[in-house]
Amino acid sequence: MESKLYLLSGTPGTGKTTVAKKLKDNNFSIISLGDFVIQNNLFCEEDKKRDTKIIDEEKINSFFSKYLSNNKFSIPIIIESHYADIIDLPCEIAIILRCHPQILEKRLQSRNYSPEKIRENIQAELLGDSTSHMLEREDLIEKGSIFEINSSNLTIEETANKIAEIIQKPENFQDLKAGWLSWLSDPTVQMENYLD
Numbered sequence: 760m761e762s763k764l765y766l767l768s769g770t771p772g773t774g775k776t777t778v779a780k781k782l783k784d785n786n787f788s789i790i791s792l793g794d795f796v797i798q799n800n801l802f803c804e805e806d807k808k809r810d811t812k813i814i815d816e817e818k819i820n821s822f823f824s825k826y827l828s829n830n831k832f833s834i835p836i837i838i839e840s841h842y843a844d845i846i847d848l849p850c851e852i853a854i855i856l857r858c859h860p861q862i863l864e865k866r867l868q869s870r871n872y873s874p875e876k877i878r879e880n881i882q883a884e885l886l887g888d889s890t891s892h893m894l895e896r897e898d899l900i901e902k903g904s905i906f907e908i909n910s911s912n913l914t915i916e917e918t919a920n921k922i923a924e925i926i927q928k929p930e931n932f933q934d935l936k937a938g939w940l941s942w943l944s945d946p947t948v949q950m951e952n953y954l955d
């Protein structure tokens with residue numbers, strides 16, 4: 760039997776990589792899509808202005824699909840990336856990590872990101888871009904299997920455990936179905952600090 764696929768998305772800095780490392784202990788294989796793309800050079804062009812490379816979604820999907828067929832996985836696979844939604848193979852569940860903008864700002868500052876890059880990422884989190892992208896996946900919407908976790912006040916371990924629990928029994932987490940969280944209507948978010 761083929762291994763089941765799960766998607767873990769969220770704005771950079773929300774904790775996907777850190778939490779995914781913990782999930783390895785819960786018997787999941789982890790694939791960091793960002794590393795996979797770099798290792799296999801799955802880019803189509805360079806955005807010189809933003810000093811970044813543009814990913815080639817078609818190439819990623821065809822390469823990834825071959826990679827899964829050539830490597831037999833015996834345990835479920837979690838694909839983590841802020842663009843995990845682009846994976847067009849059948850997936851069981853998608854989970855989006857969310858983080859309070861003020862906490863995210865501190866985390867991104869500690870990465871020495873430029874003020875523009877921090878602002879861009881916080882705006883993406885404020886607007887729930889990762890959730891919106893995932894909600895374009897009709898297959899997952901039909902199954903009602905897109906969830907959001909607010910990890911702002913959770914430890915890394917608690918976040919990892921919550922992910923494992925959702926995967927095990929999604930029916931117990933109806934309250935976490937995508938759309939429940941909006942920073943835009945949260946009075947603790949100082950919107951004027953982040954919007955242009």
Ligand SMILES: Nc1ncnc2c1ncn2[C@@H]1O[C@H](COP(=O)(O)OP(=O)(O)OP(=O)(O)O)[C@@H](O)[C@H]1O
Pocket residue numbers: 769770771772773774775776777778840841866910911912913914915918
């Ligand atoms: N509850 C928490 N869950 C996840 N990360 C946390 C938590 N509390 C603090 N952190 C810290 O936040 C940072 C998250 O960074 P991480 O690289 O895991 O984010 P990411 O979402 O994978 O970012 P990117 O998309 O850029 O890879 C880490 O330094 C981690 O230690």
